[in-house]
Amino acid sequence: MKVRGERECQQCGTRWSYYETGSIECPECESLRSVGLNDRTTHTDTPVKLDLSAHQSRFGEAHETLPKDGVTELKTDIREYTRKRGFIRGGELLTLDSAYLAARELLEAVDIYDRIRDPTDTEREYLFSLLAGAADGVRPPTEDVPESLRKARGMATVHAVEEYRRDLLVYLDELESREVSDDTVSSETDRDAVGETVKRDSDTAASRSSLAQNVLEQLRDRTKRVEALGGDVSPTDADALVNAANAIGEFIRNGDDIALTRAQDTLSEQSI
Known part of the structure; x- marks a missing residue:
């Protein structure tokens, strides 16, 4: 979508960036009456952080199988995070970052792990390592991915790469x-200055x-x-x-x- 990122509150005059807050609500007086100050730019990324601290505490007490309610809540939180994420911020193209990749992999991994009847120590260590580092974009090294859970990285890659694409x-x-618009302006300027349209490399x-x-x-x-x-x-x-x-x-x-x-x-x- 295209939005006017720089906002000004009509109530108190505060200015802020929608790209940083993801909200049209004034950060000072909470008024919803604001106006955009700049041109609309493409924006698909919402400022959001993945907080896994509660899940880390809950799952840290699980030695084998995971608590059913905990798995459901974890998946819900991760899906909410990935739903809000994008890779264009205020007209700037971002990278396919490690935080998004880790979140995607954790979502896939916990689903697979939850179906394993007797998880091994290696499988458990991988999952908990992923859970511990995902919020900071840290994933287990490639060589540490267990054979039984490599589908998690594969499917996480599929979904992440497709969204990025x-x-x-x-x-x-x-x-x-943008180039067509710039060329139109340039052509009009050249016509005014020289009396004829100058052909440009467009x-x-x-x-x-x-x-x-x-x-x-x-x-x-x-x-x-x-x-x-x-x-x-x-x-x-x-x-x-x-x-x-x-x-x-x-x-x-x-x-x-x-x-x-x-x-x-x-x-x-x-x-x-």
């Missing part, structure tokens, strides 16, 4: 629209979009394969998809050809 496409549309965003979308299709193809396998791929392959997604994001953000090549190479080396 959607925002990348939104951002590309925004880039192209295909930068369009070219970037075309190149990026080709690789995004390859990325989508790989994630669909992982999804078809129920996430049952090596954690190394799953992590590679995340790296490719972030490399594409870097290219879209900065026009870095090296990043695009890195993404293409990563995807071509995939065994899935």
Whole structure:
């Protein structure tokens, strides 16, 4: 969606950033009457933190099976967090960050773990390590993911990469629209100054979009394969998809050809 990020309260005059608070309510007087001060910009990310402290305390007392109510509440909190998250903040393209990835993996892992009749110490250590670090974006190392739980990382990658891919496409549309608008203004300025329209190179965003979308299709193809396998791929392959997604994001953000090549190479080396 597009929002006017800089707000001013009509009641008390306080100014604040919607991008930082995620609310049109005045932080000083709580009035809902405010006006936007800047142009609308694309914004998909809501400021939100994942608080897992209560779940850490509750699950820390569980030595084998997890408390049923606790599992349900944990899933609800994680889903609420991921629902509010996005990767465009005030027109700025973000990375597919570790906090979002960890939350996605924890959601998948607790579901799988809860169905294991007699979890091993290794499985339990993995889950609790993930629970302890997810809020800070810390996940267990790739080599520490148990075979029985590698589907969690695989499916977390599928969902996270797909959400990121959607925002990348939104951002590309925004880039192209912005360039068309800028070119229109530039053409009018040149016409006024010189008496004729000066032809300008206006295909930068369009070219970037075309190149990026080709690789995004390859990325989508790989994630669909992982999804078809129920996430049952090596954690190394799953992590590679995340790296490719972030490399594409870097290219879209900065026009870095090296990043695009890195993404293409990563995807071509995939065994899935």
